[in-house]
Amino acid sequence: YAIAAFEKCAVDYVLKPFSNQRIGEALDRASRRAQGERAAALIEALPQLQRLSRAQYPRIAIKAKGRILFINPGEVVAVQAEGNYVLLQRESGSYFLRESISELAEKLKPYGFIRIHRSVLVNASFVEEIRPQMTGEYGLRVKGGREYTVTRTYKRNLKSLADFWIGGGTFLED
Numbered sequence: 001y002a003i004a005a006f007e008k009c010a011v012d013y014v015l016k017p018f019s020n021q022r023i024g025e026a027l028d029r030a031s032r033r034a035q036g037e038r039a040a041a042l043i044e045a046l047p048q049l050q051r052l053s054r055a056q057y058p059r060i061a062i063k064a065k066g067r068i069l070f071i072n073p074g075e076v077v078a079v080q081a082e083g084n085y086v087l088l089q090r091e092s093g094s095y096f097l098r099e100s101i102s103e104l105a106e107k108l109k110p111y112g113f114i115r116i117h118r119s120v121l122v123n124a125s126f127v128e129e130i131r132p133q134m135t136g137e138y139g140l141r142v143k144g145g146r147e148y149t150v151t152r153t154y155k156r157n158l159k160s161l162a163d164f165w166i167g168g169g170t171f172l173e174d
Contacts, residue, residue, distance in 0.1 A: 078146070
């Protein structure tokens with residue numbers, strides 16, 4: 001039984017008749033091993049915890065008009081492709097950036113941005129309403145009243161707007 005126990009990663013093995021001292025030694029050994037494993041797990045998780053702590057106050061740096069501005073991605077309403085540039089739209093202004101929409105989609109995805117069109121990203125926290133249209137596309141309205149078209153290619157991304165959906169029908173179902 002001892003060999004089978006150690007094959008299953010046993011820390012110690014106590015035989016009968018046992019004494020309180022022997023049980024105490026086995027428990028101490030198990031406790032030290034568990035502490036070591038917890039410490040190793042914390043050390044392994046430390047880089048991820050540091051990233052999460054930075055994510056509480058996220059800032060992105062953008063080059064605009066010869067300056068570098070730091071903005072909170074939560075303040076960005078939408079990003080729209082305009083030729084070789086993108087228009088980063090905030091409630092209080094907008095900025096033209098020389099960057100592709102695909103690169104920005106990857107960079108902004110962790111901040112709740114979804115792609116609704118080949119040339120438009122929206123911040124999910126600003127979305128107020130979605131309406132189906134006769135063409136199979138959807139109309140999407142954000143806070144402030146601005147409206148965008150969600151193409152059929154990107155309609156699946158709309159499911160990530162809510163943790164759960166209530167109501168019947170075939171809206172957003174495949």
